[in-house]
Amino acid sequence: MTIAGLYNYWIVILLMMTGFYVVISSGNLVKKIIGLNLFQASVFILYISIGKIANGHVPILQDGVSHYSNPLPHVLILTAIVVGVSTTALGLALVVRIRESYGSVEEEEIHRQDESL
């Protein structure tokens, strides 16, 4: 019964960890940021899954419906999506500046140049 009730969360955790793996294993800064976005989108799915009620309806009130899914996680995640795209934009702008200064977006190359200074 545990597997039937929780497998949804487990697959979402697998997705989160895939994004996390890209962040810590990849040496390319652009790919790191894409990994961070994958991680983030998976966290959104986790939150929205928690708000779901079996046989619930979209939280737009209408006659003849009594069970609505929880609107609160939806509001939180709407805010998080917009904040997420702002941080992505800022991170990518930093990557462009790093590329202009170092001529590379590979972590190892940037470390090598810093040590040879």
Next chain:
Amino acid sequence: MLIEAVNIVLLALLAATAIAAVRLHDLFAVAMMFGIYSLLAAVMFVLLDALDVAFTEAAVGVGISTVLMLATIGLVGRHELPSTHRSLLPLAVVVATGAALIYGTLDMPFFGDPGAPVHQHVAPYYISQSPHQTGLPNVVTSVLASYRGYDTLGELAVIFTAGVGVLALLGLRRRKRPGKHRTAQ
């Protein structure tokens, strides 16, 4: 039953897309995989009764984020160099974190359980009072713009700060090449 089947197919597609993004080294392809991933996530949100989140994710996640990534790839180059160091340590960290998180879910209420603690507080109040207090049938809108309007104002502050940051990094700076500038003087 149909909804469960769609749910499983979507989760499998999400996992396949994410793993493809890990394995690819062409950044253009990785950005496209991220776009597909966001679109699948938006479909997942429709299935989970979160329509407002679904169209925001479809517009912002699939649209704006992917365009920003493609613009950056256009400026910095599209090929990732193969990593020279071993990838065992990151894998170990990820497996340990994932195992800890899965251990954490064992205490969670089951997926879709209407008796879960998260559904007992505030949310029923918003659902029952929203039409009388704000006059809006869409509870997500009334919570976002009315009950928690200050949170949305804070969100605007974050977007403004990020916009100023991006402009400071890329826009306001005078474009000059260090060598040529000196010879011009």
